[in-house]
Amino acid sequence: MNTLFILLEATPAGEPNALMQFLPLLLILVVFYFFFIRPQQKKAKDQKKFREELKKGQKIVTIGGIHGKILEVKESTVMIEVGNGVKMTIEKSAVAMDTVGIGDKK
16 A cells, blocks of 8 residues: 555656556556456357357357258367258357347247
8 A cells, every 4th residue: 555655656757647647548458448348258158158069959150151050069079960961061160149139939
């Protein structure tokens, strides 16, 4: 606490306060964290949780934009049906989202 008072004490005329020099930089870092870094971390965490909870029969969209229905879930891959019996095996990391809210009705 005493250190803070020492930093805030009046400095000789002509020399700017050390704390006041770094305050704008600190504010910028805080803004970047709360508006850019933290939301990205939350989104990545939600995406990981979604991929871990994939189950048979769920409709999904891949990162390439392919819509499909899950037929089988393995440790690191998912087999999907994209239409008329066409089956594809894709990595779980290629699954972007489910299709609820994209125009599909349950």
